[in-house]
Ligand SMILES: Nc1nc(=O)c2c([nH]1)NC[C@@H]1CN(c3ccc(C(=O)N[C@@H](CCC(=O)O)C(=O)O)cc3)CN21
Ligand SMILES: CC(C)C(=O)C(=O)O
């Protein structure tokens with residue numbers, strides 16, 4: 403059966419527009435994401451790095467928030483995700499947890515904080531949960547990290563496995579490239595199955611052909627999340643500054659821009675500066 407015929411996820415129009423209500427869970431937990439897949443419903447994930455944006459996304463009904471190591475690029479101004487540290491991730495994670503009432507909050511294990519050993523991964527995962535209050539972690543890698551995932555899960559740290567294009571391995575992969583084309587689709591499926599067998603409650607795929615992602619979703623019992631992975635994954639994720647048009651420059655093909663925050667902010671700040679220069683602000687209404 404082809405992925406086109408399968409149409410595994412079919413939220414009704416009414417369901418798709420539904421805001422969180424009394425009938426939806428007060429707190430999204432990992433089993434609610436499993437339930438979404440079982441019932442053929444899609445869910446959303448969005449990155450968040452601070453309290454107020456986390457509040458807005460949570461109020462809009464976004465089911466899961468990702469404290470991505472993409473904070474390295476989108477908050478700290480680094481060229482890649484590689485330099486961000488565990489201590490820095492904890493600051494962002496705490497901020498997001500403070501703003502999220504309902505959403506499941508997931509944090510990325512940053513580059514260098516889990517690869518060396520199973521022990522290092524558990525120490526890092528436990529520290530993130532203890533110090534920031536996140537509900538789950540995500541790590542980049544497939545079958546090679548199955549033992550890490552098994553140990554984290556056993557320690558009470560729910561894990562999302564991230565496969566396909568894994569930005570922390572940009573230099574090993576030879577740049578920002580689609581993964582899992584042609585024969586490589588089989589390896590992608592095997593990585594996903596190994597992560598699931600090790601206890602991952604979800605598998606995220608970045609920049610893989612839609613047909614390959616559909617095969618992975620079909621092969622797995624656990625839900626999947628896609629970014630540049632087509633429409634047959636259980637959930638979708640985007641970086642919020644991409645979704646809302648805050649970031650300058652050419653956007654990856656997988657981004658759909660839903661707002662133009664950069665010009666909204668630019669125009670507002672320009673008006674403020676002009677009012678300060680002219681003396682129009684502050685007026686008596688804004689003075690004591
Ligand atoms: N703002 C932002 N958005 C992201 O999606 C993101 C980050 N930052 N930082 C960490 C990683 C890096 N990611 C990226 C960034 C750029 C492309 C990109 O330019 N892709 C091109 C080339 C694809 C190809 O040639 O195969 C594209 O057109 O999609 C992909 C993934 C995803 N993550
Ligand atoms: C792009 C998403 C999946 C991510 O890992 C991040 O934002 O760090």
Ligand SMILES: [Mg+2]
Nearest residue numbers: 470471472510
């Ligand atoms: Mg990441």
